[in-house]
Structure formats: structure tokens, C-alpha cells
Amino acid sequence: MPRTSRKNSTASTKVLEIPNRQAYRVGAYVRLSAEDKRKEGDSIETQKAIINTFIDEQEGFELLETYIDSGLSGQSFERPGFSRMLADMESGKINCCITKDLSRIGRNAIDTGYYIEKHFPTHDIRFIAINDSYDSANGSSGGIVVSLKNLINETYALDIGRKTSATKQLQIREGAFIGKVPPYGYMKNPENKRKLSRDEETAPIVVQIYDMFMAGSSIREITDELNKQQTLPPLLYFHSKGWASDKDLRRNSCWNRSAVTGILKNQVYCGDMVQGKRGVVNGVKNKDLPKSQWVIVENTHSPLINRDVYFKIQDVLAENILKRTPSRFSTPASENIFLGKLVCGHCGYAMSRRRSYENTYQFACISKHIMGKHVCGSVRISEKKLRTMLLAMLEKQAEVFADKQKIKNHDHPQEKAKSELLDIQAKIGRNQGFLKGLYESLMTGDITADEYKELKTSYESKLEALANQERQLRIEIVKQRTAESVCQRANSTISAFRGIEDLTSAALDILIEQICIFESNQLQVHFKFANETEGGDE
Numbered sequence: 001m002p003r004t005s006r007k008n009s010t011a012s013t014k015v016l017e018i019p020n021r022q023a024y025r026v027g028a029y030v031r032l033s034a035e036d037k038r039k040e041g042d043s044i045e046t047q048k049a050i051i052n053t054f055i056d057e058q059e060g061f062e063l064l065e066t067y068i069d070s071g072l073s074g075q076s077f078e079r080p081g082f083s084r085m086l087a088d089m090e091s092g093k094i095n096c097c098i099t100k101d102l103s104r105i106g107r108n109a110i111d112t113g114y115y116i117e118k119h120f121p122t123h124d125i126r127f128i129a130i131n132d133s134y135d136s137a138n139g140s141s142g143g144i145v146v147s148l149k150n151l152i153n154e155t156y157a158l159d160i161g162r163k164t165s166a167t168k169q170l171q172i173r174e175g176a177f178i179g180k181v182p183p184y185g186y187m188k189n190p191e192n193k194r195k196l197s198r199d200e201e202t203a204p205i206v207v208q209i210y211d212m213f214m215a216g217s218s219i220r221e222i223t224d225e226l227n228k229q230q231t232l233p234p235l236l237y238f239h240s241k242g243w244a245s246d247k248d249l250r251r252n253s254c255w256n257r258s259a260v261t262g263i264l265k266n267q268v269y270c271g272d273m274v275q276g277k278r279g280v281v282n283g284v285k286n287k288d289l290p291k292s293q294w295v296i297v298e299n300t301h302s303p304l305i306n307r308d309v310y311f312k313i314q315d316v317l318a319e320n321i322l323k324r325t326p327s328r329f330s331t332p333a334s335e336n337i338f339l340g341k342l343v344c345g346h347c348g349y350a351m352s353r354r355r356s357y358e359n360t361y362q363f364a365c366i367s368k369h370i371m372g373k374h375v376c377g378s379v380r381i382s383e384k385k386l387r388t389m390l391l392a393m394l395e396k397q398a399e400v401f402a403d404k405q406k407i408k409n410h411d412h413p414q415e416k417a418k419s420e421l422l423d424i425q426a427k428i429g430r431n432q433g434f435l436k437g438l439y440e441s442l443m444t445g446d447i448t449a450d451e452y453k454e455l456k457t458s459y460e461s462k463l464e465a466l467a468n469q470e471r472q473l474r475i476e477i478v479k480q481r482t483a484e485s486v487c488q489r490a491n492s493t494i495s496a497f498r499g500i501e502d503l504t505s506a507a508l509d510i511l512i513e514q515i516c517i518f519e520s521n522q523l524q525v526h527f528k529f530a531n532e533t534e535g536g537d538e
């Protein structure tokens with residue numbers, strides 16, 4: 001709201017206007033998820049009213065635009081209102097974003113943290129979350145608080161995810177296809193995306209696999225034949241259709257045992273819809289569920305394979321497994337906590353896990369067996385060794401962060417910048433006061449019109465310089481805070497795992513993106529918080 005200037009009856013009122021320090025150009029961001037719609041107090045109107053009241057009560061804010069996303073989850077950032085707001089920030093139309101609370105921005109800690117702690121500050125956007133008392137221009141709201149809030153919001157969104165999946169569960173039980181990528185051999189029916197229809201390109205391959213197996217070929221022979229034919233393996237085929245992401249490409253670049261066996265075991269080919277194979281197990285998302293929990297709805301689409309043939313093959317496969325694995329081990333295999341995280345550093349192929357003794361596991365690159373080339377020598381590591389090395393690296397990483405933290409706290413760069421900022425703000429206030437007093441002096445005849453003009457110009461340029469300094473300092477403070485909070489977040493995550501005896505799959509999911517294994521037990525760990533550490537055999 002612009003500051004009201006002193007009203008005066010003189011004709012020269014215009015000259016007397018004290019230049020306002022420019023108001024923040026505000027974009028109000030309002031989001032209502034499908035879930036919020038059922039709750040009181042979070043409606044679009046309520047959110048707008050809270051923001052408007054806030055703007056009216058404060059000085060120096062001008063509402064330029066309200067961006068609304070309705071019925072969109074906070075888990076995703078592909079929201080039209082949000083995108084429009086980012087574009088307007090980019091173009092400079094707005095330089096301040098106000099929301100009712102932090103979770104309006106998003107419910108995914110890493111991405112929300114990115115916008116609040118990185119994107120907004122680097123675009124010089126002031127961000128205010130009213131109910132969380134967060135204001136990026138206020139030095140006291142620390143990044144760590146934001147991170148914590150974000151984590152809580154994320155957990156909450158997962159909770160909602162579980163609830164909304166009730167709708168999906170219903171669709172699954174009705175036999176509607178809810179997946180993104182159809183099973184190999186099928187495509188989504190162009191008229192009804194919830195139904196499967198035969199994919200003329202790949203259905204013959206499925207039939208060929210079943211025929212060969214019925215004719216007595218081994219899985220290995222079928223795999224070799226498909227690779228010889230240069231048939232695109234499922235993931236590559238899906239990718240060629242634009243259904244799979246580039247990330248999936250690295251995993252399977254040709255047909256392998258598990259792709260062929262997967263097709264031979266999939267009941268979808270006798271016309272039944274098989275879904276709900278993965279779900280939450282022990283709090284970890286997207287884990288394989290036992291077959292007894294799968295949802296199978298019969299005769300939902302046209303079969304590629306005769307039902308009797310299919311079930312006969314299941315018997316043969318089960319017998320083969322019995323033959324292949326005589327009960328050498330008295331206990332079932334332990335969980336592979338590194339699943340999907342371990343790749344060969346030389347060829348990028350996923351590392352395969354083998355059990356050699358009762359409780360001894362090895363990871364090895366098996367690309368040479370599959371690709372028929374000797375690309376990788378012997379890239380292997382024992383699971384025990386891998387665990388020991390990883391724990392040591394985490395310990396080391398925690399220490400490095402602790403040291404960084406010490407140095408930072410010692411300097412107190414933020415405190416220094418903050419006291420400078422207060423200093424400058426005081427100076428601005430004083431000079432504005434002088435400027436006001438100047439006009440009174442002119443009216444009372446204490447100074448001449450020429451002196452007035454001269455002094456006014458001098459104060460104004462001083463004010464401009466101070467405003468500039470203030471802006472620079474704010475940017476500096478935000479930068480320091482961003483750096484510090486990134487460090488703090490990683491540090492607190494790591495120290496949570498410091499001194500633990502063993503790794504769990506939940507811990508790995510939080511900390512580690514990927515581990516590349518190189519020859520002679522060398523490894524490279526890509527941490528989720530974008531800090532890379534290399535380690536090797538001591």
C-alpha cells in the first residue's frame with residue numbers, strides 16, 4: 001500500500017511527493033487439492049481472503065495476480081497456475097509470492113525445498129507463507145525449519161496418496177487397466193484406455209516365446225534367438241513408443257532371462273487382467289507383493305495364449321525351478337536392499353546378486369553373459385564388503401559436514417550481514433525523515449527554493465544508493481541461508497544414520513541415488529543430496 005504523502009494546499013504539491021520505496025509486486029498462489037475440497041478452511045476463497053487480509057494489513061505490497069490450481073495434487077509440479085506464476089516471475093511481472101502456508105507450494109520435500117530455497121532466491125523473489133510465519137526477507141526463519149515442515153507435508157501427501165488409491169483399488173477390482181505402460185504384446189485400446197487390445201507389432205513375439213518353450217527350447221535358447229533376431233526387448237520397445245523414460249533404457253538393453261520368464265509367467269496373456277503386484281511393504285513404496293495379494297480379473301481382453309497351454313507352462317516352470325535349485329540353503333534369501341541402486345561403473349548394467357554360501361552374497365556385472373561381449377572384466381563385490389565400505393563412507397561424509405558446519409558457525413556471516421542490514425535500514429529511515437523535514441523548512445522559510453532542490457537531490461541519491469545496498473545485502477543473506485540450509489539438511493540426514501550398525505533399504509532409499517561399482521572393489525556413490533564421494537579399497 002503506497003505511503004500517503006502530506007496533503008498540502010500549495011500548488012506545488014507534486015514536487016513534494018516523497019518517492020515511495022517500490023512496493024512488492026505480489027502473486028498470490030492458491031492451491032486446492034481434491035482432498036482439501038472436503039475440508040473446511042482450505043477453500044480457494046478462504047485462501048484468497050487470508051492473503052488479501054495480509055496484504056491490506058502490511059505496507060509495501062501490491063497484489064498483481066492470483067494464480068489458482070484446483071484439484072491438483074501437491075506431489076506434482078505440473079500445475080498450470082504454478083507454471084504461469086513461474087513465467088511471470090521470470091518476466092519480472094511479480095517479485096513476491098504469497099501463499100497461505102508452505103504446503104500450498106507442494107507436498108514433496110525435495111522439490112518444494114528447491115523452489116523455496118533456490119529458485120525463488122535466485123530469481124530475487126520474496127516468498128511468504130502466512131500461516132507458517134515464513135518470510136524469505138526475514139532472516140530468522142531458518143532453512144532447516146522449512147525442510148522439516150516439507151518433510152511433514154510429504155508424509156501427509158503419501159497418506160493422501162494411500163487414500164486416493166482406494167479409487168484405483170476399485171478400478172483394479174473391476175478389471176480396468178490402470179497402468180501407464182501396457183504389458184508387452186498389448187496396447188491400450190484407443191477408444192478406452194482402461195482396456196487392453198492386441199499390439200500387432202509385439203503380440204507375435206509373445207506367441208513365438210510360448211511356442212518355442214512348448215517345443216522344448218530352454219529360456220536361454222529363447223533369449224539368444226530373440227537377440228539374434230534383433231527384436232527390441234520390452235523396455236526398448238516401450239521407449240520407442242514414448243511410453244518409457246530414458247532412465248529405463250540403461251537397465252535392459254537386450255532380451256534376458258528375466259524378460260522371457262516374465263512373459264512366460266504373465267497370466268495377462270490368457271485374457272486375464274493381473275494388477276496390484278506392487279505396493280507398500282513395511283512402509284516402503286513400490287515393493288513386490290506376494291502373489292496371494294494380486295488382483296486377477298478373468299477374461300477382460302482377448303487372449304494371446306490358450307489358457308490350458310498357459311497353465312501347463314506354469315507347471316513346467318515350477319518343476320524347472322525345483323530342479324534348478326536343490327535346497328542347498330536352509331533359510332530363504334535375505335532381502336536385496338541394493339535392488340535398483342547398484343550398477344556396473346563400466347557398462348552401466350544393473351549388478352546381479354548371487355548367493356554363494358548360506359549367508360554370503362555377491363554382486364557381479366553379468367553383461368558379458370547377456371550381451372555376449374567381454375566388455376567388463378570381473379566387476380564384482382561381496383555384499384558384506386559393500387556394506388562395510390558404504391557405512392565407512394557415510395561416517396566420513398557426516399564428519400565432513402560436521403566440519404563445514406563448524407567453520408560456518410565460527411564466521412557468523414549471516415549475523416554480520418543481518419546487522420549491516422539493520423544499520424542500512426536505520427539510515428534509510430533517517431534520510432527519509434530528513435527529506436520530509438526539508439519541505440517543512442522550505443515552507444517555514446528556513447531554506448530557499450534552490451537550497452531545497454539541491455538538498456532534496458542529495459538526499460534522494462543517498463536514499464537510492466542505500467536502497468541498492470539493502471537489496472544487495474538481502475540477496476547475500478538469502479545466498480548464505482540457502483548454502484547453509486542445504487548443508488544442514490544433508491548433515492541432519494546423515495547424522496541420523498551415523499553410528500548405525502547396518503544399512504536398511506529405507507535408509508538407502510533416503511540417502512542414495514545410485515552406486516557404481518568398478519573393478520577391484522572401487523565404488524562411486526551418488527548421494528541424493530547431490531554430493532559426490534568416491535571411495536576405494538583401503
Ligand SMILES: [Zn+2]
Nearest residue numbers: 344347365376
Ligand atoms: Zn559391466
